Amino acid sequence: MPDKPIPRPPSDEEMGRADLRIDQSNRQAVVLARIAELQKYGFSQEFVNDFRAETLVGANVSVGERLDSLTSQGFHSPVSLIEKQPNILKYAPESIQGKLDSLTSQGFHSPVSLIEKQPSILGLAPGNIQKRVVLFSKLVGLFNSPINPVKLMEQEAGLFSTKIDKLLVLTRIARNSTADASQVDRKLIHDIMFANLEDVLLGLEDLGEEQQNANPNYTIQQLLARAKEIKKQSLGKNTKRARIERAAELDPKVKARYFKGYPLKSALEQKDE
16 A cells, blocks of 8 residues: 655745634744745845734735735835835735725826835725825815825825824915915925924914904915924924913914814823823
8 A cells, every 4th residue: 555645844835824813823833934935035134023923924815925916016126115014914915906996096197106105005095095185185275276186195105194184274274374376386385284283383373363364464484484483492292282272362263173183181191201
């Protein structure tokens, strides 16, 4: 009677597909297999050392299959992309494709290039991206500017991480200012978007009655200049927030919208920071 063939041990790729969220019985072997596969594909040792193997890979897709999928979707350097944004290892290929399709449907010209520039975009839900597009459109529209908000976001990929609440506060501030399209360019939009929001609000308070008139008579340029002066004071965040809370000249609607998105912490929470 012929000897039974000896079963072939699973490869690193096969072992690494295991989902440790479901089965922890072979955890050590699975983690070692995933690390071996990462090393095989040229990931840096620093990445391997920091790699959270039990959560970032698995669910029936190996590292190699994920890299192949990213390549087929048009990404030029999947190894580099993953090292910038390790969470990509846990996204299902169909989920990534869905986000690429959503960006295309919203008018973005080259979603792949956009994500290569700002990999964290893959972590945003399509609905959150759509909210940002709508709010940027509204903000630009308040200035009657010809700037295309989608193109602006493509050029300034960091805008994808702008907090929704910040956009809502800035939109209300912009509604109360005066400007025409000839004064509003990409740099101005960039500067107000990336300015520290607390500095902007304290700058608004400095404008005093000028920002509460029925007909606005201050510009975003003037507000940014005041915000830069506040920034030079190097105040702590809690100090700034306390000043905003006490601000008597700040538009009450702007102030209310700010604290809705950024609630005040208790004295104990502030002490622990």
